[in-house]
Amino acid sequence: MSTQHNDAIPPHRYTAALAGQIEQRWQDRWEEEGTFEVPNPAGPWGEPGVAERPKRMVQDMFSYPSGAGLHVGHPLPYIATDTYARYLRTTGANVLFTQGFDAFGLPAEQFAVKTGQHPRKTTEENIAVFKRQLRRLGLSYDQRRRISTIDPSYYRWTQWIFTKIFDAWYDERTGRARHIDDLVAAYASGELPTPDGRPWAELSRVEQADAVDQRRLAYKREVPVNWAPGLGTVVANEEVTNEGLTERGDMPVFRRNLAQWMMRITAYADRLADDLDRVEWPESIKTMQRNWIGRSHGAAIRFPLGDNEIEVFTTRPDTIFGATFMVVAPEHPLLDQVVPQEWPEGTKDAWTGGAASPKEAVSAYRLQASRKSDLERQTDDKAKTGVFTGVFATNPVSGAQVPVFVADYVLMGYGTGAIMAVPAEDPRDWDFAKAYDLPYLRTVQPAEGHDEDRAYTGPGVMINSDNERISLNGKEIDQAKADVIALLEREGTGRGTITYKLRDWLFSRQRYWGEPFPIVYDEDGVAHAVPASMLPVELPEVADYSPKTYDPRDAASTPQAPLSRAEDWVEVELDLGDGPKKYRRETDTMPNWAGSCWYEIRYTDAGNHEVFVDPEVERYWMGPGRGEGEGRANDTGGVDLYIGGAEHAVLHLLYARFWHKVLFDLGYVSSEEPFRRLFIHGYVQAYAFRDDRGQPVPAAEVQEHEEAGRTAYTWQGQPVTREYGKMGKSLKNVVTPDEMCEEYGADTFRVYEMSMGPLDQSRPWETRAVVGSQRFLQRLWRNVIDEETGALRVSDAAPDEATLRLLHKTIDGVRRDFESLGFNTAVAKLIELNNALTRSEAPPRAVVEPLVQMVSPLAPHLAEELWERLGHNGSIAYEPFPEADPALLADDTVTCVIQIKGKVRDRLEVAADISAADLETQALATEKIKAAVGDQVIRKVIVRAPKLVNIVV
RNA sequence: GCCCUCGUAGCCCAAUUGGCAGAGGCAGGCGACUUAAAAUCGCCGCAGUGCGGGUUCGAACCCCGUCGAGGGCACCA
Incomplete structure (x- = not known):
């Protein structure tokens, strides 16, 4: 047996194996000692004096424990927040940092349907795998605060919040939510009219309940959904293919109206839009939310049509003189009343769709449109279809008679389901006008060079827009809008309006693996909230997790949720205050979003089983004016730093904001926003390689060659092509953190992830480059520890001037980088300082110790180990961050560059505090400059001392 | 189609935010140590910032146009 290989490696080298031992040891110790457990000002984890301590709350977005485990992309944000949290601890802050699991959801349920395995079992197994993988990375979570949405002790409070939303209504007069009792009182006193205007006392019990339900923030309503009888479930729009089949199983989908729980998020549209101005979020994400809310100011305008009228919504009332036709949605109710028997005079052939009469044409078109799913209507290519309805309406401003069309590019669900079409200024109307031989009239002067064969949507002055009642010509668009609205309101033909794209949130799911609703129905079908004392309503065991399925083509069938099979659970006798009575439980469950709508609040007080959060605890961690919010005007409060991916830019972040605002209105939290500062991280992506048949080949086995000056790739000798994108099993390019920890150690992996590039940018993974981070940590180790003997190498001698200056510059720079999440540049500065020390025989302790401290947020295990070997007893985690000495930051002399017309011509060593005049004199006097200027006239000298x-000549 | 990011050396990325294009890492080359190799250490950078214009004394950075990559939304009147 040969031991040559082992002999070659010095016994105390920082290898992956040694790193592994060190990492394991410190992870155990942190856990035993509860190093990262953080106290609260009150409640179960309350400690005296905490309320006065500065705090920071740092958080990653929830992770979903999928069965596939983690790849190297997942931990990127976790390592970043951990590094930041560790840095903050060294600045004296009380840091709340933990992590939990968003563990309800479809994948576990589908697995359960397939295998009969209880989703709780698979989910908990997945969570265990995740926890093991994450523990190995040394993340400094407060383990006590880790939560999982599937725990009854957590979803008890999710249900409780639901009952609070159910028991609330939005009072437009005050612009905030109030308790439902206030609504009953307002109805009873006549302060607010009942829905049909009759006095409250005259309504029956069921009618009263109905009147209240109509204004609840959580309410039940019949809404159109995608019903797939073959699957027995309702599917989301994105799960429906272009062919109108389900993505999973290719089952037919039918549009059906079903009673579903809804959340009245539209009541908060204005506040959700306006408060974006008060949070520190990336502009791009704010823009996406604003677009999603889609607040648009426009006008509702009524176009007379015989004895009827069509009300349209438009954002461009200024262009009303250019409205040459109108379009209504196929579902528009007016079509049932106004379509005549015969084509009127002036009907063009193109308008009729080949039908003998308008009635036939319209009903044929409506039938055709009804067969399309929403998605089909939207993606059906750009071709516009429609038919003439046989009627003309009157433009209330210009007086023109305009033909009315029905077309499915107008949606019943937005605005009024009818538009005035202005082809000259709207591309969609333009397309329709071209297809159906309709005229256009420009009312905004197009910019120079505009293609005459296209709609013009840009700025300009109004043209062709005047008559005896109004003149818009020559005015800018905004002024023209205001003038038109004023005229409409004066003449009673329209009004200025605000509309939103945002719709109420569909909150029901016909699934098993979700939070049960805390709702029961009495014998009249009236919904009652389950009182707090009876929560949680636990998920019952069922024999079968799948919903009842039907013949795939049976459109008339009705969904039966999996919970409805648990009959013993559904039928229940409760005493809700008026004696024991029989009730039926709601059998829908909540959507995946529910648990992630408030988890940040629960983190602050996860051990409290009396309330969902102690108000004092919430105020301390999330209240306005604290942490990053200190000194901020009009601060909203909320988590100090929230990091996550852009895929949650709209839905999760909007829903969580909505719940938070309701809780704020009802007085349960002091913060107005859940996340004061948001940071969106980039993705770790990867190259994938395909052979000539387009099949992915294992990326790790691909070889790189130089061929005719270009880089070529081969796998097992055959050429393959490279593409860039996500990491995934099917692309055979997955690299896992486990492999990296095995090969290099967790600290090396952490440093590499942080040094790859700026956190907000995506970049490709390159295993080959990880060794650079390992070499850095090895050099650091070697600067402190002798590889042969294991003895300390540091000296107590004073560092030289240059090293000392470098140290203080590094401290200053690294601190700034940590503050701004610039971990890649922080690592570069630390490598530079470390490299400066490798030249030294015995590196000075006065430099080594601060270096180890600065490295500790990035490579915490190694830093703890070195700190201990340097003779310190406690953990390095709370050692105060080194302070830079300002006197050592400024150099005595600097290199001044001398340019002539912006080109560098000479350099000069000058004192750092030289005056502008002296510098100018010296610069003009150097030989090179004198030669370069020659006899040219100096016109101007710009000095930035x-x-x-x-020098400008 | 619209919106948001990003294009700097063979590759990943810096550049005190309008002032010397190079901090750090990978790969590569040369040298030292070694019988040799690995490891380690030292040294080595003419890419002018995707492309075309503009503003400026001065542009990687600001503006306009254009091409490419990634992400998001989608007939929202």
Whole structure:
């Protein structure tokens, strides 16, 4: 047996194996000692004096414990928040940092349907795998605060919040939510009219309940959904293919109206839009939310049509003189009343769809449109279809008679389901006008060079827009809008309006693996909230997790949720205050979003089983004016730093904001927003390689060659092509953190992830480059520890001037980088300082110790180990971050560049505090400059002392 | 189609935010150590910032146009 290989490696080298031992040891110790458990000002984890301590709350978005485990992309944000949290602890802050699991959801349920395995079992197994993988990375979570949405002790409070939303209504007069009792009182006193205007006392019990339900923030309503009888479930729009089949199983989908729980998020549209101005989020995400809310100011305008009228919504009332026709949605109710028997005079052939009469044409078109799913109507290519309805309406401003069409590019669900079509200024109307031989009239002067064969949507002045009642010509668009609205309101033909794209949130799911609703129905079908004392309503065991399925083509069938099979659970006798009575439980469950709508609040007080959060605890961690919010005007409060991916830019972040605002209105939290500062991270992506048949080949086995000056790739000798994108099993390019920890150690992996590039940018993974981070940590180790003997190498001698200056510059720079999440540049500065020390025989302790401290947020295990070997007893985690000495930051002399017309011509060593006049004199006097200027006339000299002089000749 | 990011050396990325294009890492080359190799250490950078214009004394950075990559939304009147 040969031991040559082992002999070659010094016994105390920082290898992956040694790193592994060190990492394991410190992870155990942190856990035993509860190093990262953080106290609260009150409640179960309350400690005296905490309320006065500065705090920070740092959080990643929930992770979903999928069965596939983690790849190297997943931990990127976790390592970043951990590094940041660790840095914050060294600045004296009380840091709340933990992580939990968003563990309800479809994948576990589908697995359960397939295998009969209880979703709780598979989910908990997945969570265990995740926890093991994450533990190995040394993330400094407060383990006590880790929560999982599937725990009854958590979803008890999710249900409780639901009952609070159910028991609330939005009072438009005050612009906030109030308890439902206030609504009953307002109805009873006549302060608010009942829905049909009759006095409250005259309504029956069921009618009263109905009147209240109509204004609840959580309410039940018949809404159109995608019903797939073959699957027995309702599917989301994105799960329906272009062919109108389900993505999973290719089952037919039918549009059906079903009673579903809804959340009245539209009541908060204005506040959700306006408060974006008060949070520190990336502009791109704010824009996406604003677009999603889609608040648009426009006008509702009534176009007379015989004895009837069509009300349209438009954002461009200024263009009303250019409205040459109108379009209504196929579902528009007016079509049932106004379509005549015969084509009127002036009907063009193209308008009729080949039908003998308008009635036939319209009903044929409506039938055709009804067969399309929403998605089909939207993706059906750009071709516009429609038919003439046989009627003309009157433009209330210009007086023109305009033909009315029905077309499915107008949606019943938005605005009024009818538009005035202005082809000259709207591309969709333009397309329709071209297809159906309709005229256009420009009312905004197009910019120079505009293609005459296209609609013009840009700015300009109004043209062709005047008559005896109004003149818009020559005015800007905004002014023209205001003028038209004023005229409409004066003449009673329209009004200025605000509409939103945002719709109420469909909150029901016909699934098993979700939170049960805390709702029961009495014998009249009236819904009652389950009182707090009876929560949680636990998920019952069922024999079969799948919903009842039907013949795939049986459109008339009705969904039966999996919970409805648990009959013993559904039928229940409760005493809700008026004696024991029989009730039926709601059998829908909540959507995946519910658990992630408030988890940040629960993190702050996860051990409290009396309330969902102690108000004092919430105020401390999330209240306005604290942490990052200190000194901020009009601060909203909320988590100090929330990091996540852009895929949650709209839905999760909007829903969580909505719940938070309701809780704020009802007085349960002091913060107005859940996340004061948001940071969106980039993705770790990867190259994938395909052979000539387009099949992915294992990326790790692909070889790189130089071929005719270009890089070529081969796998097992055959050429393959490279593409860039996500990491995934099917692309055979997955690299896992486990492999990296095995091969290099967790600290190396952490440093590499942080040094790859800026956190907000995506970048490709390159295993080959990880060794650079390992070498850095090895050099650091070697600067402290002798590889042969294991002895300390540091000296107590004072560092030289240059090293000392470098140290203080590094401290200053690294601190700034940590503050701004610039971990890649922080690592570069630390490598530079470390490299400066490798030249030294015995590196000075006065430099080594601060270096180890600065490395500790990035490579915490190694830093703890070195800190201990340097003779310190406690953990390095709370050692105060080194302070930079300002006197050592400023150099005595600097290199000044001298430019002529912006081109560098000479350099000058000058004192850092040189005056502008002296510098100019010196610069003009150097030989090179004198030669370069020659006899040219100096027109101007720009001096930026002490670094730059620019001479303009 | 619309919106948001990003294009700097063979590759990943810096550049005190309008002032010397190069901090750090990978790969590569040369040298030292070694019988040799690995490891380690030292040294080595003419890419002018995707492309075309503009503003400026001065542009990687600001503006306009254009091409490419990634992400998001989608007939929202």
